[in-house]
Amino acid sequence: MQHPTRQGLNWAKAQQLASRERAFFAAYHPQSLALSRRADQHLLYGVPLHWMIDWSTPFSLFVDFAKGARFNDVDGHEYVDFCLGDTGAMFGHAPAPVAAAVAAQTARGFTTMLPSEDAAIVGELLAERFGLPFWQFAMTATDANRFVIRWARAITGRSKILVFNGCYHGTVDDVFVDLVAGRPVQRGSLLGQAYDLTQHTVVVEFNDLAGLEAALQQGDVACVLAEPALTNIGMVLPDSDFWQTAQALIRQYGALLVIDETHTISTGPSGYSQAHGLSPDLFVLGKPIGGGIPCAVYGFTAEVAGRMRQAKHDAPPGHSGIGTTLTANMLAMAAIRANLEYVMTADAYQHMFNLAERLAAGLCNAIASTGVPWCVTQVGARTEFQFAPTAPRNGTEADAILDSELEHVLHLYLLNRGVLITPFHNMMLVCPDTTVADVDRLVEHFTACVNELI
Known part of the structure; x- marks a missing residue:
């Protein structure tokens, strides 16, 4: 056959x-x-x-x-x-402004566990470009998504996340659940997974509003983690009314909307969300933000920031499980600043x-x-x-x-x-x-x- x-x-x-x-x-x-x-x-x-x-x-x-x-x-x-590092080098290999900024920073230090002036400027640039007032950093989009999931569970008190079948969010364990004949199944290729992901991950088909609402009605979903268009199983575009209705459902049932634009930043200087009227509670951007230098960012609304502060205040002292030693290092901050200022332009x-x-x-x-x-x-x-x-x-x-x-x-x-x-x-x-x-x-x-x- x-x-x-x-x-x-x-x-x-x-x-x-x-x-x-x-x-x-x-x-x-x-x-x-x-x-x-x-x-x-x-x-x-x-x-x-x-x-x-x-x-x-x-x-x-x-x-x-x-x-x-x-x-x-x-x-x-x-x-x-035309691969361009699968979006990591979406603005070309070694763009001159990023290369110059990184070269200059190498003579002034790589990493200190302390912020640089570039960090403050990058925060301003991200807020202006993407419309979200608060930001944090990671080394990869995988880490950013992992941190965002942890924040969402902490501030909602809910344990489950919802993803769309065929999604791509890096190598975050929680997202490796597929729909097979309509049933959620932990992906067989995931090595070394010791617990059943389907206990904490809900999966529905993209463009399925009825399935989305049915899952959200259970009241236990902390966040919907989504690409605005599927990109890593072959591109799947949203129906014309999908995101408008989906956003309303997500808010109605008390979940947070996390939009991962690591791939769909191809849509425009401010991503798919700005171009198509999405209003995420949290926003993730990885590979391309530093012009090819390993780094990632996640932004969030003032309301979410307040809930984050409260969750951190209410938790006992100690490691939150969020962040790594090299996160927001000075090389990454210099790269992101140069990329935002000189490379990710409307003309480009x-x-x-x-x-x-x-x-x-x-x-x-x-x-x-x-x-x-x-x-x-x-x-x-x-x-x-x-x-x-x-x-x-x-x-x-x-x-x-x-x-x-x-x-x-x-x-x-x-x-x-x-x-x-x-x-x-x-x-x-x-x-x-x-x-x-x-x-x-x-x-x-x-x-x-x-x-x-x-």
Whole structure:
């Protein structure tokens, strides 16, 4: 029986193409191969983090340097980068203002467990840009989400959180619950989990207002932790009335709304929330806020801040379980300040929007010309092609059209022609340094690949 994502494709040709592309990669990357073998002696799976083996390549591609919209590997090949660190480098690799600020700060100290002047200025910049008056910091969005969950439970006295099926909030344990045939199931791939997450995590489908209300009616949900659009199971956009009604329900039943914009900051300088009228109680932003330097932020309303202060006042002295020693270090503060002041500008976003629209249009034309039943979804500077004629409306539908084998064929074909996209599903980002020629090059090779598959 044919896989539903492979309609219109000749799968025998696809497998031949995959073999050809793997052989090509192996022949043209001898230095990466040598480094892979060397790293394999002391790094688990031969990579710093085990998921780095999830790319389409037969062995790891090692990077020499990265700047702007490009990077070079250790064999001297140059690539146009549409992955951009899966949003970590959404504003390009080593943006000049951030690089200069970090370089200057390195001569003045890295970390002290004390605030710098930049911290005060960053707080002002964040409040002005995102409309929330109070802020705290973390090293990653994972940590920020973990801290926010802890705060939400502390100030509401409720133990449960609610997430949407197929969501992405980093590696926070609490969110690894899926809906399988309508029932919550702890994700089997989660290693070392010692207790049942479904006892404290509620999961419903995205765009399911009835399911959301039914869950909230129980009165035990501390917060709804959500991306405004799903982004890591393949993009899933909200229905036109979803967030307006969802926000009203969340407030009606006494839960807090936490919006994680680590990926959807692609929507605009102030994120999806500002662009589409969302009013979160708490707001999380990770990877891109420091221009690629590890850091994250979370903001909250004055009302929430008051409840936080009261919860901290009422608790016994000691560690709150919130924050790490390196959080808000001076390097991170310098990077965030420079990125907010000079890189995440309206002009930069407009450039990115124009290119993303060109990319989406080019992909749509290629899909139409080849006749494959695929579609294209876009959120600002973030674009994705999906293996279905219409975009999915929830995580279950999005999961059903994932096809890692097909993705790997396409991704490796592009990589061998100097174009990198994300290693999972089919996400592409443009940055302020991306050019029209870069976009057209991606579309050209995408079209050629699909033509080889049909």
